[in-house]
Amino acid sequence: MASSSFKPSATPANDRVGSVHVIMGPMFAGKTTSLLRRVNSESNNGRNVALIKSSKDTRYAVDSVVTHDGVKFPCWVLPDLSSCKLKLGQDAYDKLDVIGIDEAQFFDDLYDFCCQAADHDGKIVILAGLDGDYLRRSFGPVLDVIPLADTVTKLTARCELCGKRAFFTLRKTDDKQTELIGGSDLYMPVCRQHYVSGQVAIETARNVLESHKIKIETSTGTASVV
Numbered sequence: 001m002a003s004s005s006f007k008p009s010a011t012p013a014n015d016r017v018g019s020v021h022v023i024m025g026p027m028f029a030g031k032t033t034s035l036l037r038r039v040n041s042e043s044n045n046g047r048n049v050a051l052i053k054s055s056k057d058t059r060y061a062v063d064s065v066v067t068h069d070g071v072k073f074p075c076w077v078l079p080d081l082s083s084c085k086l087k088l089g090q091d092a093y094d095k096l097d098v099i100g101i102d103e104a105q106f107f108d109d110l111y112d113f114c115c116q117a118a119d120h121d122g123k124i125v126i127l128a129g130l131d132g133d134y135l136r137r138s139f140g141p142v143l144d145v146i147p148l149a150d151t152v153t154k155l156t157a158r159c160e161l162c163g164k165r166a167f168f169t170l171r172k173t174d175d176k177q178t179e180l181i182g183g184s185d186l187y188m189p190v191c192r193q194h195y196v197s198g199q200v201a202i203e204t205a206r207n208v209l210e211s212h213k214i215k216i217e218t219s220t221g222t223a224s225v226v
């Protein structure tokens with residue numbers, strides 16, 4: 001991870017002190033809702049706010065952030081954060097007090113952007129994103145930003161199977177691709193117990209399906225086995 005933004009002599013352009021706030025957790029934990037609430041309240045307090053989301057996520061409307069329960073907020077859709085100034089224009093960027101970033105795990109330049117925006121440009125950066133993938137491994141750059149953060153909030157969801165607190169995201173399919181974008185059709189929030197039993201169930205289901213497939217293909221005289 002590059003950390004080229006350290007410039008001891010630079011002072012914030014407008015004497016404002018910036019900050020970085022991280023909202024993370026599994027899918028369906030209300031991260032976007034929490035981000036929108038904070039961005040909205042900053043906006044109601046008269047601060048100049050911009051919301052950014054990744055162009056990788058096209059599940060919902062392209063020019064607004066939409067929560068799983070349908071609340072909308074207009075936003076900039078960008079391939080990376082370094083294009084933010086260019087897209088908004090220097091003047092509009094300078095006037096910003098608060099920058100909200102949704103689905104922050106998709107931005108590879110998150111660390112450098114947060115350094116620049118908070119340390120040198122005096123912005124309040126509030127970002128929401130996944131801390132781990134469906135295998136509970138560190139995913140994307142969100143964890144890298146924690147050493148830069150003023151506050152870190154880890155949200156939890158409700159386990160879809162038992163209603164207890166859910167810390168993890170279980171993928172319902174056996175697709176092995178790490179970055180598989182989807183909603184409740186592909187993923188569900190689960191507690192620790194159901195994460196473990198769910199992984200076993202998916203593995204078993206795949207084995208059953210595969211053996212079934214082989215049987216069908218054999219019985220219909222198909223030679224090839226996928």
Ligand SMILES: [Zn+2]
Nearest residue numbers: 159162191194
């Ligand atoms: Zn459970």
